[in-house]
Amino acid sequence: xxxxxxxxxxxxxxxxxxxxxxxxxxxxxxxxxxxxxxxxxxxxxxxxxxxxxxxxxxxxxxxxxxxxxxxxxxxxxxxxxxxxxxxxxxxxxxxxxxxxxxxxxxxxxxxxxxxxxxxxxxxxxxxxxxxxxxxxxxxxxxxxxxxxxxxxxxxxxxxxxxxxxxxxxxxxxxxxxxxxxxxxxxxxxxxxxxxxxxxxxxxxxxxxxxxxxxxxxxxxxxxxxxxxxxxxxxxxxxxxxxxxxxxxxxxxxxxxxxxxxxxxxxxxxxxxxxxxxxxxxxxxxxxxxxxxxxxxxxxxxxxxxxxxxxxxxxxxxxxxxxxxxxxxxxxxxxxxxxxxxxxxxxxxxxxxxxxxxxxxxxxxxxxxxxxxxxxxxxxxxxxxxxxxxxxxxxxxxxxxxxxxxxxxxxxxxxxxxxxxxxxxxxxxxx
Amino acid sequence: xxxxxxxxxxxxxxxxxxxxxxxxxxxxxxxxxxxxxxxxxxxxxxxxxxxxxxxxxxxxxxxxxxxxxxxxxxxxxxxxxxxxxxxxxxxxxxxxxxxxxxxxxxxxxxxxxxxxxxxxxxxxxxxxxxxxxxxxxxxxxxxxxxxxxxxxxxxxxxxxxxxxxxxxxxxxxxxxxxxxxxxxxxxxxxxxxxxxxxxxxxxxxxxxxxxxxxxxxxxxxxxxxxxxxxxxxxxxxxxxxxxxxxxxxxxxxxxxxxxxxxxxxxxxxxxxxxxxxxxxxxxxxxxxxxxxxxxxxxxxxxxxxxxxxxxxxxxxxxxxxxxxxxxxxxxxxxxxxxxxxxxxxxxxxxxxxxxxxxxxxxxxxxxxxxxxxxxxxxxxxxxxxxxxxxxxxxxxxxxxxxxxxxxxxxxxxxxxxxxxxxxxxxxxxx
Numbered sequence: 001x002x003x004x005x006x007x008x009x010x011x012x013x014x015x016x017x018x019x020x021x022x023x024x025x026x027x028x029x030x031x032x033x034x035x036x037x038x039x040x041x042x043x044x045x046x047x048x049x050x051x052x053x054x055x056x057x058x059x060x061x062x063x064x065x066x067x068x069x070x071x072x073x074x075x076x077x078x079x080x081x082x083x084x085x086x087x088x089x090x091x092x093x094x095x096x097x098x099x100x101x102x103x104x105x106x107x108x109x110x111x112x113x114x115x116x117x118x119x120x121x122x123x124x125x126x127x128x129x130x131x132x133x134x135x136x137x138x139x140x141x142x143x144x145x146x147x148x149x150x151x152x153x154x155x156x157x158x159x160x161x162x163x164x165x166x167x168x169x170x171x172x173x174x175x176x177x178x179x180x181x182x183x184x185x186x187x188x189x190x191x192x193x194x195x196x197x198x199x200x201x202x203x204x205x206x207x208x209x210x211x212x213x214x215x216x217x218x219x220x221x222x223x224x225x226x227x228x229x230x231x232x233x234x235x236x237x238x239x240x241x242x243x244x245x246x247x248x249x250x251x252x253x254x255x256x257x258x259x260x261x262x263x264x265x266x267x268x269x270x271x272x273x274x275x276x277x278x279x280x281x282x283x284x285x286x287x288x289x290x291x292x293x294x295x296x297x298x299x300x301x302x303x304x305x306x307x308x309x310x311x312x313x314x315x316x317x318x319x320x321x322x323x324x325x326x327x328x329x330x331x332x333x334x335x336x337x338x339x340x341x342x343x344x345x346x347x348x349x350x351x352x353x354x355x356x357x358x359x360x361x362x363x364x365x366x367x368x369x370x371x372x373x374x375x376x377x378x379x380x381x382x383x384x385x386x387x388x389x390x391x392x393x394x395x396x397x398x399x400x401x402x403x404x405x406x407x408x409x410x411x412x413x414x415x416x417x418x419x420x421x422x423x424x425x426x427x428x429x430x
Numbered sequence: 431x432x433x434x435x436x437x438x439x440x441x442x443x444x445x446x447x448x449x450x451x452x453x454x455x456x457x458x459x460x461x462x463x464x465x466x467x468x469x470x471x472x473x474x475x476x477x478x479x480x481x482x483x484x485x486x487x488x489x490x491x492x493x494x495x496x497x498x499x500x501x502x503x504x505x506x507x508x509x510x511x512x513x514x515x516x517x518x519x520x521x522x523x524x525x526x527x528x529x530x531x532x533x534x535x536x537x538x539x540x541x542x543x544x545x546x547x548x549x550x551x552x553x554x555x556x557x558x559x560x561x562x563x564x565x566x567x568x569x570x571x572x573x574x575x576x577x578x579x580x581x582x583x584x585x586x587x588x589x590x591x592x593x594x595x596x597x598x599x600x601x602x603x604x605x606x607x608x609x610x611x612x613x614x615x616x617x618x619x620x621x622x623x624x625x626x627x628x629x630x631x632x633x634x635x636x637x638x639x640x641x642x643x644x645x646x647x648x649x650x651x652x653x654x655x656x657x658x659x660x661x662x663x664x665x666x667x668x669x670x671x672x673x674x675x676x677x678x679x680x681x682x683x684x685x686x687x688x689x690x691x692x693x694x695x696x697x698x699x700x701x702x703x704x705x706x707x708x709x710x711x712x713x714x715x716x717x718x719x720x721x722x723x724x725x726x727x728x729x730x731x732x733x734x735x736x737x738x739x740x741x742x743x744x745x746x747x748x749x750x751x752x753x754x755x756x757x758x759x760x761x762x763x764x765x766x767x768x769x770x771x772x773x774x775x776x777x778x779x780x781x782x783x784x785x786x787x788x789x790x791x792x793x794x795x796x797x798x799x800x801x802x803x804x805x806x807x808x809x810x811x812x813x814x815x816x817x818x819x820x821x822x823x824x825x826x827x828x829x830x831x832x833x834x835x836x837x838x839x840x841x842x843x844x845x846x847x848x849x850x851x852x853x854x855x856x857x858x859x860x
Contacts, residue, residue, distance in 0.1 A: 080841045394507050395541045396507055
């Protein structure tokens with residue numbers, strides 16, 4: 001049975017990643033979606049799909065939806081300011097005071113509506129989202145995201161130490177609120193909006209809290225997200241706070257938050273050593289590389305090419321508001337930027353990311369956290385963007401699809417997206 | 431006598447730089463322009479200016495026009511592609527073949543019209559521009575720029591070695607074409623479009639050519655622009671080609687192209703040593719810092735904070751198409767990005783650029799090459815931009831002007847410029 005609501009054909013130039021070094025391109029092809037899932041991309045349309053509606057987007061570019069593995073929804077309100085600070089003072093000056101405001105559900109509803117509106121019109125089709133510590137505001141965010149048509153994991157943030165009094169939770173309070181939140185989220189019956197256990201990061205979470213959260217992640221069978229090895233001062237602090245751990249990741253392992261039977265995203269991994277990388281690899285952890293944030297907060301630049309070569313699960317993230325921009329195109333550029341300066345100025349043994357690799361990170365790399373997402377290959381959930389290059393004129397008529405895509409990523413803007421689909425359903429179409 | 435064509439008052443929030451660490455802001459002020467020149471910015475309007483027309487732009491932001499100290503007009507056509515290459519192969523694969531096309535004046539006219547249209551609508555009010563080796567095409571570009579209302583220095587590029595046969599000039603041919611071009615440009619009587627002597631860079635110019643160009647710069651009293659110490663392989667090549675020089679800059683000194691009585695812009699200075707910096711300082715040379723280009727081509731990151739502290743003349747540049755974007759907002763961001771990664775990964779003794787410093791580079795820093803330009807202080811040529819923040823919503827109502835400006839630079843787009851003036855004349859007004 002073909003459902004006409006989420007079955008269609010996009011006709012035009014297509015680009016998607018099969019692997020980090022395999023950017024697959026078609027000058028003129030048919031991307032076929034049946035019941036929300038890709039049937040593949042064909043140079044001539046197979047007979048069996050002739051009855052499906054066709055959207056002719058020749059002259060534009062068809063690519064998979066982009067996947068943002070880490071974004072702080074409440075921090076959207078102060079994106080792009082306070083860029084002269086590093087992580088710990090920046091949290092105290094900007095992040096904590098803003099997040100605390102979400103105790104007020106009316107503020108939260110208005111602020112999150114603004115955030116979701118932008119995300120809906122952005123290049124992002126799927127995202128892993130940090131909310132705040134507040135249960136009601138987090139449920140509100142989930143409602144709004146569910147209405148948007150985006151596919152997301154959303155986490156109520158948990159923290160019981162080293163956070164200002166006006167925002168810190170008690171261990172017990174954090175655990176009980178998280179349990180209630182998981183139960184209410186389950187009852188809400190969201191289709192595309194999933195809860196994810198979200199300890200802020202080890203400096204802000206006692207072992208007891210983290211153990212309790214690990215239990216909840218088992219009980220409700222939900223994944224985990226947190227921050228890891230972002231900033232050198234932060235890493236020093238973890239060493240002091242958790243003297244029995246062999247590395248920062250080990251603090252999550254000991255609490256049961258990184259484990260083989262639980263999908264997880266660890267954000268940053270700028271300074272992860274070999275032991276930490278082994279832990280991530282063994283447990284199938286996803287690394288959310290956040291290049292703009294790592295630059296803005298003077299954290300550094302993760303050796304992402306090495307992670308790809310080592311076969312670690314790696315995706316890309318905006319990390320608003322450590323990163324200023326919700327645009328995943330911007331994240332792709334910044335991933336290449338950071339890798340180039342790291343190569344030239346710090347470690348010539350880790351080569352820069354190629355454009356193809358950075359595009360892979362933003363699509364299939366991070367998409368894998370959602371299952372078969374981030375590609376237009378057969379069997380993948382049909383998330384797609386239609387890119388309009390008309391605002392980037394050139395005399396060139398000989399560009400191939402890879403060059404057109406690279407140019408769009410460098411010079412295009414989320415406003416230049418002419419259409420966006422998630423699982424074959426149009427979120428918008430200009 | 432007050433000329434009504436270029437006299438007006440802008441009423442709204444204002445920000446401009448007095449110095450690298452002095453961002454001057456007004457919540458609600460009057461920026462007064464009489465006959466194209468700033469009379470200053472006032473919190474209440476002095477009696478004497480009451481007769482001037484007032485543009486009410488409260489709710490928007492008024493800043494000085496931005497100055498792009500280096501951009502290659504012909505390379506605009508391939509901006510944003512070929513980002514996986516370093517300088518020398520990139521020149522051979524992209525820059526030289528494209529520039530060679532400008533031998534065809536019809537192609538040049540169409541391509542330059544496209545470039546000038548974008549520049550006119552960009553944040554740039556003044557620029558130092560490289561054209562190609564072709565005299566006719568360069569004059570065409572100057573005509574188009576003159577019509578645009580922008581203020582520019584434009585150079586016919588000169589080069590007589592290490593450039594493909596299809597594009598290289600003979601020494602004599604380059605000099606005679608440059609002489610003719612200078613003479614014709616003089617006759618054209620442009621008001622805002624000035625010629626500038628433009629040897630491509632030492633690897634592409636014999637000493638004989640450079641000496642001849644130095645003579646022409648004296649004869650026609652025109653300034654000089656070229657590239658300097660961008661890439662490590664390029665610097666090695668200069669050492670081989672010019673064994674009698676003590677550093678790369680010395681190759682220009684020996685030819686008479688860097689000298690005290692001649693204003694000049696040297697682009698990049700990523701790897702300039704102490705001796706080279708002394709030469710630049712002694713001769714008042716302007717450094718055109720091109721952060722995006724230096725990142726894209728894996729050149730490195732210049733220690734710009736050090737240059738500012740040493741009192742070197744320093745401005746900012748897009749360097750299209752080494753840089754992908756014509757946006758000077760993007761250049762400001764990238765200047766901060768590059769300085770932060772350089773600080774964290776390479777040399778902790780040179781602190782990152784603050785936002786204020788990067789904004790200064792893009793305004794008054796580079797503006798000084800044009801005389802009193804790049805500020806709204808009294809006596810400065812009245813170049814201004816009106817920034818519309820409406821596409822960057824936030825719940826925040828407590829941001830100060832510096833925060834609003836920073837946010838715009840991080841998240842705004844050249845399309846969000848609501849008005850642009852050069853010497854008090856409107857280039858556009860939305």
